[in-house]
Amino acid sequence: MARARTVAVAAISLAYPLLVYLAMGRFEPRWSSLLLFALALLRALGTRQPVWWGAAAGAGLLAVLATVLNQALPLKLYPALVNAVMLIVFAGSLRFGPPVVERLARLQEPDLPASAVPYTRRVTQVWCGFFVFNGSLALLTALYASDRVWMLYNGLLAYVLMGILFAGEWLVRQRVRAVHTHG
Incomplete structure (x- = not known):
């Protein structure tokens, strides 16, 4: 399970810019933020190290901002x-x-x-x-x-x-x- 989560995080992270770009203009940023929420959750579940919890929290914050503001900039950050x-x-x-x-x-x-x-x-x-x-x-x-x-x-x-x-x-x-x- 941990290996599958690691592979999922790596695959989504590598494809992230392309996925966000393809979603722009097709979906509202608040819906694209689900991808970032998924990354944040997968990253948080996969570690006990504080820096990675911080990374997950940062990704979660960007996803919340994209959702609330319905803007792509937080996704692009x-x-x-x-x-x-x-x-x-x-x-x-x-x-x-x-x-x-x-x-x-x-x-x-x-x-x-x-x-x-x-x-x-x-x-x-x-x-x-x-x-x-x-x-x-x-x-x-x-x-x-x-x-x-x-x-x-x-x-x-x-x-x-x-x-x-x-x-x-x-x-x-x-x-x-x-x-x-x-x-």
Whole structure:
């Protein structure tokens, strides 16, 4: 059940900008807010961590605003909220440790060499920068861009940028490993 909920949250989150865009002009925003309520509920049921309860509460608040105001803007602010929450998680891990990237690395390599720890910290910092950049663009597109531009950025380009960052980090990691293995 927990795995199905995780998959549902991921699928709805990935498709969210497209689903909202397709609903605009066909349904009143108050009806589209049901999608955001579902995301908030699924996210809240899937965690015990306060930051994710906060994310669920934020999504719920945006859904309530979309319902009460019957406006799409609160629905369009969800990607910015997600980036803000991810920034809090990653930056918080830098402060209170271990960094998120180190935790993920230890899932694959429990005996992570000490030389890799500073690298994981740096990658976590890079992701923090990405969430600031991406969240800012998500906010700007929600506030000032057309619905189509909002959907294209938040439903496609943001994922492309994330993929480029993943791929770039993987390439850098291979070089760093080679240097530490042979050097």
